[in-house]
Structures are given as C-alpha cells and as structure tokens.
Amino acid sequence: MLGGYRIRNNAPYGVELALLASIILAGSSIPRAIKTGGKPLPVVLSVLATYGLWTFGSAFQNRV
Template sequence: MSSDLPALILGVLCGTGGTIGYVKTGSVPSLVAGLGVGALYTYSSQRIRNNLPYGIELALLASTVLAGSSVPRAIKTGKPLPQVLSVLAASGLIYYGVKFMQRE
C-alpha cells in the first residue's frame, strides 16, 4: 500500500463526516473541523505521493489535531462518534509515526 493512501482515506472520511454532521445537526464547528482536518490530510497525501517534503509530518499534524479534539470527547461522553474519530486519529498517528521513524 502506498503511504499516501491512508491520508487520502482519512481526509475523505473527515471531510465527509464534518459535512454529514453539519447537515444532520447544523453544527458549523463540525463542518469547519471536518473540512479543515480533511483538507490537511488530503494535502499531506498529495505531498507524499509527489515525494515532496513534509508530507508525513503534515499527516502526523492532522492526526494530532484530530486526536486532540476527539479523545477528550470520547473519554468524557463515551459516545460512538468521538470513539471512532479517536480510533482513526490513533491509526493515523501510529501509521505515520512509524513512517516518520523509518525515514530518519
């Protein structure tokens, strides 16, 4: 599997999720956060695919932002959506963390 594919998938999932959150509940923060993190993942995917610098670092940043917003909510509320977002964020952190360490 190419290193850019997980970031692309996470980007699409975040962007779609934020849009669905907005449509269902009218939550502007969900829309902004989903599209923002999704755009960051998608941009990192393009950089990784084109062998440009800082692609993996951007994917790590997007995963950190996603984890920073979802993990506290998952712990506090125990609701499924923050838990799923936390798992996605952890997956991105692990995958791109390993890729970053292998590069060094």
C-alpha cells in the first residue's frame, strides 16, 4: 500500500517497496498454497503475489 502511494506521487523507492511487499507475500503464500493442496485463499494470494512480482519486477528492471 505504501509502495503504491509512493508510485502515484512519484516519490522515491515506490517501485522497490511494492516489489518488496510482493516478495514477502509470495514467500508466505506460495508455500502455503502448495502445502494446503489448493485451498482458495492461499491460491488467490499466490496469484496476486506472482502478478505483483511480474509487474513491479518489470518496472524495477526498466527503471534501472
């Protein structure tokens, strides 16, 4: 949320904060989705984290 706010206001480190949040979400939700065998909430969070990793990772790569 803070990353998105910083991106919208063109503040420094917005993309980096959003990418960090996506990494943390992916690190906690993807193993849980695998462990629980596909329950809806961990799977949706994993998909959201993967989308965030792709989106903010691409933005970070294009920025550097």
